[in-house]
Amino acid sequence: MRRSLDALVTHVATALMGADAASAREISEQVLGDVAGYFAVDASFLRRNDHAIRATRLVAEWPVRSADEAPDPLKLVHFADADPVFAAMEDFSEPTFIRPGPETSEYQRHIRVSRSVTATSVAAVPLRSGDVTTGALGFVKFGDRSWGELEVSALQAIASLFAQLHARIEAEERLRHVADHDELTGLYNRRALFREIDRRLSSDRDECIPILFLDLDRFKSINDYLGHAVGDEFLRVFAERLREQATAGDLVARLGGDEFVILPGRPMTTSGAYAEATRIRRAVREYVSVGGEQVIRTVSMGVALAAPGTATTTSLMRRADTAARTAKQAGGDSVTVLSAEMSAEADFRSDVEMHLPAAIAHDELLLHYQPEADLRTGRILAVEALVRWQHPGRGLLPPGEFVGIAESMNLAGALGDWVLHRACRDFSGWRAAGAPADVVLRVNVSPAQLVSTRIVGTVEAVLTEYSLPGAALCLEITEHVVVRDLDSIRYTLRSLQALGVHLAIDDFGTGASVLSHLKHLPVDVLKIDQGFVRNLGRNAADLAIVRAIISLAAGFGHEIVAEGVETSIAATMLLELGCHRAQGFLLYPPVPEDEMRALLVGGGDRQGDEPELPMERFRA
Template sequence: MPRRTLDSLVTQVASELMGVDATTMVAASERVLSWLIEHFDVDTSFLRHTDRDRRASILIAEWPPRPVVPDPDPLQVTYFDSSDSVFSALEHAIEPMVVRPGPQYDDYQQTIRQSTGVAAVSVAAVPLVSRGEPTGVLGFVKEGDREWSTRELNVLKAIAALFAQLQARVVAEERLRYIAMHDDLTGLVNRRALLEHMEERLRAGNAGPVATFFLDLDRLKALNDFLGHTAGDNFIRSLSTRLRENLDPADMIARLGGDEFVIVPAKPMDAESAGMEATRIQQLIGRRVTVGEETVSRGASVGVALGIPGETTVSDVLRRADHALLSAKSSGGNGVAVFTDAMRAQFELQDDVELNLRSAVSDGSLVLHYQPEVDLRTGRVVALEALVRWQHPTRGLLPPGAFVGVAEATNLAGELGRWVIRTASEQFALWRRRGLASNVVIRINVSPVQLVSLDFVETMEGILRRYGIDGSSVCLEITEHVVVQDLARTQVTLRGLKRMGVQIAIDDFGTGYSSLSHLKALPVDAVKIDRGFVQRLGASADDLAIVKSIVGLAGSFGLGVVGEGVETTVAARTLVALGCYRAQGFLIARPMPAEEVEEHLASGRIALDLDLPGTSRSVLPGPS
């Protein structure tokens, strides 16, 4: 750099530092130091910042660079309370300090001789000052003696002030960046920082696979409800501290909000290792935490997914980890699930369903199949259950289990439910007009959304009137968990339906939600024994006892009882022996399209080979 006047030197430094930020600060500082060394004819120069919390001085830049820098570098961090007298004095200095050969600093000169072999040096140390407080030092070293004029020191003070302004600006920018990239409750990084980190980890050429753990605390709301949200926040903070203390410092730990966390281990892991580490973390989270005067714990569900650098995107990895988490939670929670190809297929189907279900409700691709319910003693068809199917354009005929849950999660349950009721009622009315199904009840499943809808009774009444169906020919089936979800609203709806004569049955009965008080409080006509109990009749004494108690319970309340999922003759004969005569299942008939049902409605019976005691024939009459 051409030699400049002192004033022009300050102007040049100010121009150089004006647009500098944290990423360019070191390089810009080194350029300025190189100019200052040349201008002031010194040997070395350095810029250091003060870390008040540690009472230490941190090396930011030096010129010229040392040819060999040891690791660790003893000059990188220097503590004031363990350094030489000159450096210690700089901790609180706000005015330039000049050290020259002589008795005043003989101990310092002796240290220099012992460490470098140089007989004596002259040093000018100019503090960086911000708001009256020293925040660093700009230093110059010259072998031998050098006198520093007042004019020179004043110029260096001006340049030090420019460095102090840069330092303050960078600190402020770093603080804003910290706030933007960290969770304010725990100090963990947030979603934005996580995404940046994962983008870098998944860049082509990096080591992999990259494991990602998606954590969700189980039932944190219960803790908040019982102890208050302050206690819940303290629990989250304690848990975050525990994770930091027990994981590799290089691991990325992010809080996405609420009770959701994501951990990205620094080391590459295969699926087996990732599963083991996730289990360790899950058990770590489960340890008890003291919150105020209470000692509490929460379980955690963990979903694990792997990403391959250069092949997998961040969104793909997080979505897979989230899917694995949902799988872990659906299995009861407090467990670990690793994303698999089977899981991929399941969630691809779910995404497909979610994208296309709305149009399916209106484009005619939904169809109803009907499963007969018979009297096991005679084979007489007593009811037909309407079951929705979706004729998917690429996946074929989908059962309700593949899309009803998605409908409920995407606010389509009401629209889907109304379509089923209208379509089943229209078909049932057609059969009635043709002299079929005169003594048959049509059974229709009702979703929780429909049951608590304020206009459901009115909607149902309009459909029955439109198709000329009497209410007693219709039985609406509700599941047990719907009963307890909103008992008061359920009572109002069911009583309105009963005024129209509509029958009510509780589906999947015996799965643990209902109680005797619910049966007494609701106008229910029948219960349908959950298929899981019926399918194991003849193989499980426990299930036999449960079915027997349900039949007895129904009888004591004057309710009808239906056995679902009858697939073996043993199950059918057992139901009859227990006094449950009505049943449906694959042994009797599978769900079938309307045109196939008409054959059975024409005869009114389905042939069964049950070899029941007291019957003269083992094969009941079929179509005549």
């Protein structure tokens, strides 16, 4: 008998060894059936103690209850309300046996039988982990059943194996909880959220999946003023409020920082998602008592929806984030639903962010050049390098569509360096081929380049590499950069001038506060912003501003260049005001490198003794 009992224990150990959290119930039911068959009993059960709520919970049973049977009344039994048999399971440490008698237990009254039985035997063996009873393994015989010493030892060994399985599953569940939940708030984390969105987007159900993205307004001030400990406590309270507002099936997650997401458990229309977001926004906007202070913070919420197969998790989350940022930029404490325009803008930005670094690194950008001419003769005096991107899917992109994104990605320095190197390389080739020696190359410099002390060395190295004198190069800086960073860039500008490089303020006139600094700025050229030039002759205010800028430049001894000359009226008025240098589509549009070379080197009409742009052209 001992040999057969040892074989039974070995069989149980082998079966349970292969179980995990997903398969534990099914394998446990199979094992219970095998053991019950061996001991010739009629039923068996495995229960797990939940000491947090002082209850015993059914984990597995044999025979297995079918789906059409009534719910098991003993699935969860609280020890405080249990009969003596179940109450003893809370902390019993030795096997307990019940033999037929005049009294029947709660368990005996609810045992499912197919025939009338008046006598029942029950054997219950504790599952132990250290000094804690974690559950019970039980066997039921309809009739009298006694247990021998060797059988009891086998039952204890099998109970120990089930206890080990429970401990292993609990450890897996703890690890899974840690992996899927935010440590600070206990909400689901980004990993769990994205996994669930992935699952829903991959389903074949024809329904819209909504995302509600929450971003706390002005949360940083709590951390700055009251400290991060208080800020953490506020986030915990806020997270609990989100839990309270969630409905059945909702997944509430913290992405990180002060950003949260609610993934409703039911499909919604756009209007329904907006209404739900508005309800939550209003509900969570209440005072919180933290750090001895009464603190309140509103939320900016973004709503985005997608049907399965129409979006990825990343794109759907990006759209919701974009909507939330739009709500925040509008003042906060509001809900924004992603529009088609916002979605297109977000997709475009993501496209640029994804591919621009490689385009810079792999030399996939290109330059066009726009000449600056003398309005009196049409002679080219300078050329401005303008970066373009031949995007593989979107065609030729002008700088306005990607330079700002490059700056937000901290790529402005790399982009600016690429433009400087390529423009100087092209310009050096034109000069070697016979371009006029007094033509100047103008290159725009980003704020990121100016605030870096590296730019002086970079410019010097590029001039040396391409054998260019400093006077052949003019670096253009925007007026708002001068106003914002004057103290930090003054030394840099003087160092650049020491190389012989010219300096110009681009878009001059858009930031009046630069006037107070103008006398201290080491600049050579002022370029009048095109917004004041386009309507010359039609707008008296623009005329007054342009006249004042020209007079100011003359007073400081700076060259003056007008941008955006598109009409002959504007050109004529600039000449009358004393501005002879201009840039614009009336004179020359931006052209590729080979066309610019032809204009400078090929002796084109506009460079000859009889230029194509005489004064009479503007008087037409």
